[in-house]
Amino acid sequence: MKSLTINQYSTIHALVSGVFDGMFKISEISHGGSFGIGCSHALAGEMIALDDTYFEIQGAGNIRQLTDHEQLPFAQLTHFNPDDQFPVSHISKQDIYSKLSAQTNIDNIFVAIKIEGLFENVWFRRTNHQEKPYKPFIEAIAEQSEETLHDISGVMIGFWTPEHFQGISVAGIHLHFIDDARKNGGHVFGFQLKNGLLSYEMKQDVKIHLPNKNEYLNTDIKVSDLDDIIKRSEG
Numbered sequence: 181m182k183s184l185t186i187n188q189y190s191t192i193h194a195l196v197s198g199v200f201d202g203m204f205k206i207s208e209i210s211h212g213g214s215f216g217i218g219c220s221h222a223l224a225g226e227m228i229a230l231d232d233t234y235f236e237i238q239g240a241g242n243i244r245q246l247t248d249h250e251q252l253p254f255a256q257l258t259h260f261n262p263d264d265q266f267p268v269s270h271i272s273k274q275d276i277y278s279k280l281s282a283q284t285n286i287d288n289i290f291v292a293i294k295i296e297g298l299f300e301n302v303w304f305r306r307t308n309h310q311e312k313p314y315k316p317f318i319e320a321i322a323e324q325s326e327e328t329l330h331d332i333s334g335v336m337i338g339f340w341t342p343e344h345f346q347g348i349s350v351a352g353i354h355l356h357f358i359d360d361a362r363k364n365g366g367h368v369f370g371f372q373l374k375n376g377l378l379s380y381e382m383k384q385d386v387k388i389h390l391p392n393k394n395e396y397l398n399t400d401i402k403v404s405d406l407d408d409i410i411k412r413s414e415g
């Protein structure tokens with residue numbers, strides 16, 4: 181089934197404003213797609229969804245499958261049926277924009293992206309579980325675990341978001357990685373791909389599902405402060 185829709189649950193603006201509590205059950209967001217990325221309850225880890233499985237990559241590195249009743253504060257999901265795919269070699273995160281732009285102008289449209297292959301290196305982070313009362317996002321993120329893996333096979337999943345949607349999602353390329361052994365991964369800061377396959381699907385619909393819980397409803401989202409925080413933490 182071809183779907184042009186990205187289902188987005190909460191917003192990056194809400195997340196960086198401190199809405200870390202789970203807001204949407206897996207059983208609920210699974211209707212929105214089984215391909216995508218997100219963030220765990222209380223920033224306990226990074227979420228990556230593929231092959232109908234929602235993985236939580238915890239701060240310390242453990243990977244487990246999320247169950248139906250568990251809740252996430254943020255997710256971006258879709259049904260992925262690529263428009264096209266092509267082999268790529270010796271590219272970095274910075275090259276994805278030009279590779280996709282060579283296909284079509286993506287400046288004003290969302291794109292779902294999958295990159296499978298052998299990576300020379302992948303540099304990523306995982307957020308760590310936060311206790312209440314929650315610290316500000318920028319302090320919570322200072323406790324993240326960073327790691328670089330070398331000569332690793334795996335898959336990256338995520339989205340290209342146009343600049344003018346910064347804050348709804350993360351503008352630019354936002355990817356999460358999981359290795360083939362399903363033993364390691366996280367939110368991707370950078371990588372060098374040796375060789376692999378890049379698949380993509382243009383997405384022209386975005387459906388934003390907003391939480392209805394008080395933690396969200398009562399949060400003061402100061403947009404003017406947030407762009408810099410998103411760039412520093414999610415780039």
Ligand SMILES: [Zn+2]
Nearest residue numbers: 217355356367
């Ligand atoms: Zn991420």
